[in-house]
Amino acid sequence: MGEFKVHRVRFFDYMPSGIRALAFNQDTERMAVARMDGSVEVFHCSDRFFQEKIIPGREQFGIEGLSWVGERLFSAGLNGGITEYDLTNQKVKYTIDAYGGPIWTIAGNQQGTHLAVGCEDGTVKLFEVNEDNIQFERNLDRQKSRIVSLSWHPSGSKIAAGMMDMIQVFNVETGHSMHRMLADRGVGTSRSKECVVWSVVYLSDGTIITGDSVGMVKLWDDQTGTLIKSHNVTKCDVLALSVSQNEDSLVAGTSEGIVVQFQFVSMVLGKDDKEWVRTRTFRNHTHDIRAVAEITTAVVSGGMDAQLVVRPLLDKIEERSAASALRKIHFPHRRLVACARKSGLMLFQYPGHLELWRLGESEGKGIPGSSLFVKRNPEKLLHLKVKGEDHIRCSAVSPCGEWIVYSTASTLRLYRLHCDNNNISITKISKLPKVLSSANQLCFSSDSSHLFSASAQSSVHLVSISQSGCKFVGTLKPKSGSHQAIHLLAASEDGKWVASANSDHEVHIYNLQTRKAHCTVPIYSSAVTAMGIHPATNCLFMMHADQQMFEYSIEQKQYTDWSRTVQRKGLHRLWVERDTPCLNVMFNPQNPSHVILHDMYMLCIIDQSLPLPDDKTQFYNQLTLKSLTEEQRKSHSHAFKVCKTFKDILCVELMPDQSLVVVERPLEDIATQLPAPIKQKKFAT
C-alpha cells in the first residue's frame, strides 16, 4: 500500500466557544445551540447530530437565551436585543431592542403567538410574533429585581419567572402577579448571598420546578404558591433545567458539570400516585453546564467546556444503533483549515482572524513509525484580522497560494499575497463585483483562475481573478429545488465542473463551460458532510452524515458501479457506527483507485480495487496486516485502510508530493486553556 510522510501540525490553537443555551424543536428534530461567542448552530438530531447550520457570532454579542417559535428561531442577549435568524441563508434576519436593559432569558409560548423576555430592569416583556417580525405588546407587572428565567404554562395563560430570591407567577391576561414564592438562601456564609433562580419550568399540571444557586431543585404548587418538595442536588448552582415533551422526566445541569435526572414515577407499582424522584446522574462535563435539553431519546447538555454531549436514555431506545451511543461533539462539522496544495501553505480560520502558515521541511528518510529531522520549521506568514465585528463565516486559499478570501455575514474580502525573499505583503483587492458582498462558502478553481462564491438561493457566483483585477463571470443557479444555503463546494481538477451541496441535502453539478446546471444528484436522506471530484474520472465522491458513501459519475449522470456495489453489499458495521462525520474527500493522483477520507478520530484510505469488507471480516486490520508477509497480506486486505495513529483531527490534506498534512487539536490542550472548573477535587489526588 505505501508509506506516507505526515506533517503533524498542532499549532492551530482553535478554541471552541462555550455553550450558553440550547433549544430543541420537537417537530423538526432540530437542536439549536448558542455559544458564548454569539454564534448559533443547528444540529439535526435524527441525522446523527450533524451540524446543519452555523450562524457565526460577532464581537460583544452575548446570547443568553434561545427559543423556537414554530420553525423560527429567536435569541436574546445582554446587549438588550431580540434577534430572529434567517435559517435559510444562515444569517441574522433582524435585531430589535427590547428597551429593558440586558435580557437574561427568552421564552416562546407553545401556541407560537408570543415571546416573553426577562430583562434586567425587572420587567417581563411580551412580544407578539407576526408573519415576518415581532412586535412589542406590553409589560407584565414590573418587579424590583432582574428576571433571570422564564417559563410559560403550556396553556399560555400563565408565566413563571425566576428572579433573585423569589419566583413570581404572572397571569398573562392581566399582567398581574398571582403568586410570589420565596426561594431560601443557603445556610452559613452564603446566607448573605442572594439566591438566584437560574432556571424555571412550568408543567401543565401546575407544578413549577426551579433550579437555583443554592443547589436545590424545588417543586412548587401554583395553586397555593407553596413548596411541595425540594431536592438538594449539589453544593453549587443548578444552572439549567429541561423537561421532556410528555413531562415525565426532568434534567438539571449543575455548575459541577453533572446532569441529574428526575423522573415522574409512581412510588407503588400500578398506583397512580406519582412523584418526582431523582433517578440518574450523568457526569460527562468538566465545567459548568449552562444548558440542558431532553429530547426524545437522549439528554443533550452543553456548557463551559464547549462540548455538546448527547447522552442517550437507554430505556427509551429499542435497538442498539448509532443513536444508542454516547456522542460528544467537540469540533464544528466544517473545515476550518484550508491548504494551498501547490505551495505548501495552510490557512487557519479563527472566529476573528486568519493565520497563514508555511509547512516545514524534513531531511532524509525514515522507517515507518519514526519521525524525521525537521530541516525547516513551519513559519507563520500572516495574521489577518477581520475588519468589523462580525466573525468569519468561511475562508479559502487558492491552490497556488496567491489568493486569500474570507467572508463574514456582511462583507467579503479578497487579498493577494506577495512573497519575495521572506518578505510577505498582501494587498486587498478593491472594487469587487457587487455579487461578492457576502458568501456562505468559498472555493477556488484548481488553476486558481476563478473563485466560486456560494450565495443566497443556492446559487454560486463565478468570478475570474487575475493580477489585473476581479471580474464577475456569471451565476450558476439550480434549475429548481430549495433555497437553502450551500455549505460545500467542490471544483474539478480540469476546470470543467463544480458541485455544490446545500443543507436540504441537494447536490447540484454545474458545467463551467456552458455555465449551466448539468444535473442534480438523487437526493439522499442524510446530509452531505464532504465531497470531492476525482481528478481522473470526474466522479463526484460524497460522504454523508450517516457514514454512507456514494460515487456519482458526472459525465454519465449516474452512480458508478463501485458505488452500487457498496450500496448492495452494505458498509461494515464498525464503519457505520463511527460517530463523527467525514470532513474531507481527497484523491491520490498517483493511484486513481485511492480515496482518502478523515473524521475526528481516523484517517482512511479506500482502495476501490480491493474487495469490500463484510461484517465477518476484521475491519481495523492494519496491525494484523503488518504482522503478515507480503503474500499473505493480499488475501487479508480489504478496501478500507484505517489509520488511527492520529486523534482529534481537524483536517487532513494530501499534498502533491504524496505527503499528508494532519492538523490535530488535542482535546487535552483545549482543556488546559479552559478556565478552572468550579470543583477540581478528585478522589485520590
Add this chain to the structure above:
Amino acid sequence: MGVTFSVLLMEDSGVVMPVSADVLRVLSATDSEPVVLFCCGAVRFLDSLLASPQQPIEDVLTEDEIIRWSTIIKAEHQLVILFSTEQRGEHCLYVQRFNPNTLMKHRFETEPGFSAPINFSATCRGSNIHLLYLYLNGSVYESVLPFRSSSTGAEVVQALSRSLCLSLPLGEEKLMSGAAVVLDEAHVAVVGFPHPSAGACKDYLCIWNTHFQTLQACKEMAGRIYSQLWCYSGKLYVPHGKMLSVIPFDCQKSSLAAAMGKQKQTSQSAECSFVTSWTSQSCTDVTQTTEIKSRMSTRNNIKSALTVDQLIQHIKTSAVEDVQAEVGEFIRRTPQADLQLAAGRVALELVSRSQTDANFYPQCAFLLLLETRYLCYSVCPELLSLAMVKKDFHLCQIAFQIFSDIPEAVTCACLKTILSTPDLEMETVNLDTDSVIFMKELTRAQSRSDEEGGQLNGFCPPALESDVSDTPSNKLQRDPLALDTSCPVGLHKGALLNEVLQTAYSDRSLLPHLKDLTVPQVIVFLQYLRFLYFKYSHDAHKQIRALRTPSISQIIDWVCLLLDAHFTVLAVAPEAKRLVFDLHKFVRSQVKLYAELGKIEGSLQVLKNSKQSEDFGMYAIHVIELF
C-alpha cells in the same frame, strides 16, 4: 357437581333452570367469565347458557367416554379448557380453545401395565401450556401444547408428544395413587410417592428439581396423605390425616449454582459440576457406552445380566463379596441411560442394608457406583454419613470429589469427624494418591527451602522491623516465615481437609454449623489453614503438579469463616493466642506488601499513561505506513 350448579342458579336468579344436558363442572379463572363443562364434553360460557338454558348441547364425546379430569387456564386474555377422558382403557386429552372455538383431541401414549395418568397439573408458561402428568410407575411426563391453536381442525387424533421429566423412586409397597403439581419450570411437588431414603411407609411431601433430578426439599406429613395436592399463589395445600397443611414455598431461580450450592472454586468447576441431567448427555458417555459394550460381548456367554430388581433382591440377602461382584457386573453391563436411574436405587439399597446389618459394608461396590458419576448427594444422602460412621475415609474422599451438592451441615459433620480422628489411625487409610502426593510435596517443599536458608522470593516482611512495640513480651525476634511451618496434621488428614476446603458452600449456611467444632478442633484446623496460607504465600504449591488443590482464595475464605464462627473462643482460649498472633502478623505484613505494590502499580500506570501521549510539541514530520 351438577347439584352445586343448580344451587348456583337458584342463588343467582331464584329459579331452577333445567338445561338440556348433564353438567359436569363449572370452571372459572380469575377475571373471566365462568365456563360450563358438560358431561358430554361440550362447553358453554355461563352467561350464554343462562340466556338460553334450553339451547341444544352437542355430544362431543362418544357414549362410554368419561371425563376424568378437567381444568381451565387463562393467559393473555385467552381461555383454554383441558380435560382428559377415558374410554375402554384408552385415555385422551381434549383441548378446547375459544375465539375461534376449536377442539383438539390428543391420545395419551399408553404404557403396558400403567395405562392411565393418575394426576395432571397444567401451567401456562410463555405462549405454551405445560401439562405435567404422573403415572403410577413413578414417571412424570411433560407435554407442551401451544396456547393458540395452529392447525385448523385436523381430524386425525394424534398421540400427545411427551418427554420424561422425572422418574420418581418407588418403594416396596404397591402404590395406588399419588399427585404431582408444578411449582415452577424446574420444580415439582409430589405426594403419595415414598421419600428416596426414608423407607416406604412414610408419608412425605417431596419437592423435586426436574432440571437436576434431585430432591430439593421434603417434609414429613403426620397421618396419611390422601394423594391430593394443590398449589395457589405460592402456597401448597396438602390434606393429610385430619389436617390440611398450608405450606408457603419459594422456588429460587434454578441456576446451576443455586441447585448445587455456591461453587466457589474456579479452576476445576468443570470437573466438579457433573450433573446428571436428561438433556445434556455428554459425549464422554457415548464413548463409555461403546467401550462397555465391547467388553460386554466377550463376557456375554458366561452369565446373563441381572435386572435392577433382581439385583436389589440379591442385595437384601447375599453376602458382601457376592453383592460386590454382582454390582460390578451390573455396572459393566447396564447401558448408561439405564444405569443413571439404577445407580441411585442400588446405592440406596446397599446403604439401607449396611445400616441394619453391621457386618455388611460393600466398600468396593460403593466405589464402583461413585465412579459411574451418576450418584450425587441428593440421590443417596445416607451414603456419606454411613462412610463417616464406618470411618471409610477413602470413600469420603471420593464422595467429596464427586458430589457437588453436599449440604453445609454434612460438610461440617465430616470436617468434625476428620479433625477428631487421630493421625495415626488416619495414616493407615488408603487415600487418593494424587492428593497424598500433593501433601508430601507441600511439606517437602518447605524443608527444602529451609535447607537453602534463603527465602524463595526474597521477600522480607516489613512488619517485624517496624513493629517491635507489638511484641513486648517476646524478646526473641522470630521470623513468622520460619516459624511453625511444619504441617500441624498428618499427610492423610491434610489431604482430606483439602477435599473439604474444595467443596461448594454458601457462607451463610455454613457458618452456624461451623460453630459446632470444639476448641481443639478449631485450633488444629486454623493451624492447618495457616500452614497452607504460609505455603501458598511462598508459591511453594506452584511447583507441585496435582489435579485437585485448594486455591488461595478458598483457604482465605475458610480462615475468615473460621475466625468469624469462633471469634470469642479464639479471643479467650490461651492456646489460640500464639496462633492468632502469628496469623495476624503475617497477614499484616502481606497487607503492607500489597499496599507497597499498589504504589508501584500507580507509578507504573502514570508512566504508561505519560508514554501514550507522546509529546512532540507543535510540529513533527512522521512516517506512517498503511498496508
